[in-house]
Amino acid sequence: MALHCPATLLVGLPRVVEQLHDPGLVTGYGPFVGAEVDVVSELEALADLHRGERVVVPVDEVALREVAEMVGPRRAAGAGDVLHVEIGDDGWVLAPGLP
Numbered sequence: 001m002a003l004h005c006p007a008t009l010l011v012g013l014p015r016v017v018e019q020l021h022d023p024g025l026v027t028g029y030g031p032f033v034g035a036e037v038d039v040v041s042e043l044e045a046l047a048d049l050h051r052g053e054r055v056v057v058p059v060d061e062v063a064l065r066e067v068a069e070m071v072g073p074r075r076a077a078g079a080g081d082v083l084h085v086e087i088g089d090d091g092w093v094l095a096p097g098l099p
Contacts, residue, residue, distance in 0.1 A: 005052035006088025008095050009043055011067050012081055014058035020082070026050055031058035039063040040070060047087035 010017060014031050029046060032039050039059060046055055059067065064081065071085055071094040084095035 004089065006086040006090075006093075007047035007050040007052070008054045009047060009057050009083075009085045009087060010054060011043070011057045011059055011064065011083045011085055013061065013064065016082055017056045017058045020056055022054075024054060026053050026055040029055065029057050031060065032063050033060035037063065039066050043067065043085070044087060051088070 010020060010025070032042055043057065046057065064083065067083055067085060070092050071083065086093050086095045
């Protein structure tokens, strides 16, 4: 674990992120759904656990909008939207490129 590296979270709808396959991806979290889930806190906690790694995080549409508001405009990626969010010591940024 690289303590000063951000974690890259690939956040998207379950039907979209389940199609992402890469041996370097960490999976097994979520889906984060429902208004009672504090998605921002959950993602920050995941990022703290997975510094320097890429993590797939399925979320519902409400949570995806909330994450998009944290990092700026959404962008299309293949069959649906996947936000590539880097969360580190300097905050949240939208990461360039696809996995």
